[in-house]
Amino acid sequence: MKAIVLGAGKGTRLLSEKYNMPKVLRKANGKPLIGYVLDALSFLEQEDITVVVGYKKEMVYENIKGNYKLISQDEQLGTGHAVMVTEEEFKEYDGPILVAYGDMPLYKRSTYEKMFEKHEKENATCTVLTAVIDDPPAYGRIIRNDDNEMIGVVEAKDCTAEQLAVKELNVGVYVFDSKFLFDNLKLLKNNNVQKEYYLTDIPKLVMEKNKKLITHTIYNSNEVYGVNTLEELEFCEKILSEETK
Ligand code: UD1
Ligand code: CA
Numbered sequence: 001m002k003a004i005v006l007g008a009g010k011g012t013r014l015l016s017e018k019y020n021m022p023k024v025l026r027k028a029n030g031k032p033l034i035g036y037v038l039d040a041l042s043f044l045e046q047e048d049i050t051v052v053v054g055y056k057k058e059m060v061y062e063n064i065k066g067n068y069k070l071i072s073q074d075e076q077l078g079t080g081h082a083v084m085v086t087e088e089e090f091k092e093y094d095g096p097i098l099v100a101y102g103d104m105p106l107y108k109r110s111t112y113e114k115m116f117e118k119h120e121k122e123n124a125t126c127t128v129l130t131a132v133i134d135d136p137p138a139y140g141r142i143i144r145n146d147d148n149e150m151i152g153v154v155e156a157k158d159c160t161a162e163q164l165a166v167k168e169l170n171v172g173v174y175v176f177d178s179k180f181l182f183d184n185l186k187l188l189k190n191n192n193v194q195k196e197y198y199l200t201d202i203p204k205l206v207m208e209k210n211k212k213l214i215t216h217t218i219y220n221s222n223e224v225y226g227v228n229t230l231e232e233l234e235f236c237e238k239i240l241s242e243e244t245k
Contacts (some may be wrong), residue, residue, distance in 0.1 A: 001048070001116055001175070002093060003041055006082045007034050007102030008054025010071040013229045024102035025063055026233060029240040031136045032063060033227055036105035036240070041098075043109060050089050051102070052082045078196025086186045093178050096120065099199065101172040104226035105236055111223060112173065115216045125211035126180070127201055128153070130171035131224045132217060139224075140170035140200050140242040142215070150215050152204035157193045168217070170200055171224040180211060 005152070010016050011023025019026070024034035035050070041049055046067040053060040054073040061070060073085045083099060092096065096119055098112060119127035128150065130142050138156040141163050145151050153170045154163050184205045188197045206213040218224070227233045 001096045001098055002045060002090070002178075003044055003049045003098040003100065004083055004086055005034065005037055005041070005049060005051045005100050005102050006079055007060060008012065008052050008057075008082055009050050009103070010055040010076065010226075011054045012105070014233065015230070018053065020056075022054075022060060023227065025056075025059060026227065027096065028105055028227070028233060029239040032103045033236075034060075034064070034102040037102050037107070038064070038066075039101055039110045040107050040112060041100070045114060050086050050236075052086060054082075055232065078190065079199035080185055080188045080197035082198070082203070083181070083199055087182050087185075090178050090182065095178055097178045097181060098176050099176065101112070101226065103228065104172050104224070106223045106225055106239060108172065108223060111218065115173065116175055118214065118216050122214055123212065124214045125177045126206040126213050127175040128203055128213070128215050129171050130168050130215045130217045131171045131221060132168050132219050133224070134167065134220065136167055136169055137225070139172075141166040142170055144168075144170040149207070150203065150213055153198075153200035153208050155192065155194070155198065155200065167241070169224070171218075172198070172226065176202065177211075192205070 008022035014023050024216050025032045050069040052073050071086050073082045079115050140153040140155045143152045188201050190197050203213050
């Protein structure tokens with residue numbers, strides 16, 4: 001398996017301009033957020049991990065040591081677009097790709113591994129990590145049909161009131177078949193509230209094309225808390241410092 005970690009975003013809500021730092025380099029408990037993600041993915045070879053950088057990318061280049069592949073997304077047009085800019089890197093590759101977000105530092109290695117194992121065992125085209133949370137944050141909602149099959153993700157900002165009531169969330173980790181992924185990223189449209197190309201629109205295409213879309217679900221786990229705001233940074237720091245005690 002290979003992996004892509006997205007870290008091009010600025011982190012407006014973290015006052016990145018004031019702190020003169022891109023979001024994924026903000027530290028929690030002494031280590032940059034993206035460092036936690038890369039460490040949890042250390043069951044893969046570094047050269048098999050592509051990191052997408054953008055805002056203040058020179059700083060990220062300096063901070064990520066090792067043989068990771070770094071690719072620049074010059075304009076941040078959304079998570080789907082961020083994966084699209086890596087297409088050239090994966091031209092010769094035909095196999096599973098895990099996509100993770102650099103602002104979600106709490107995932108454990110075992111969570112990534114379990115998801116990957118399920119993806120392989122079920123021969124899926126796309127496996128989405130989902131979480132059921134009693135008091136859901138503003139994450140994308142997992143939409144299921146009457147047969148309880150996943151049919152898509154709707155971003156919280158794009159949700160109807162009924163969709164917002166769903167307690168199963170998209171928590172930003174996916175495994176995709178590489179060929180399906182890159183063929184279909186080209187079809188994404190940015191007709192949503194944020195005018196972005198959402199990676200989260202890919203699962204719906206998997207379903208529509210009768211390919212195998214599956215989920216791996218975790219329940220009330222702390223691992224799913226990412227960092228968008230200063231409060232969330234503090235929250236993650238608290239969890240990380242308890243873990244290292
Ligand atoms: C994303 C998911 C949402 C999910 C949540 C979980 C999408 C569209 N939405 O929302 O469903 O519930 O994560 O945390 O994917 N990035 C880039 N380039 C871009 C945009 C983003 O590299 O053009 C990076 C950011 O640096 C960040 C990650 O992708 O590390 C996620 O982006 P962010 O804007 O934080 O997505 P969310 O709104 O949190
Ligand atoms: Ca985020």
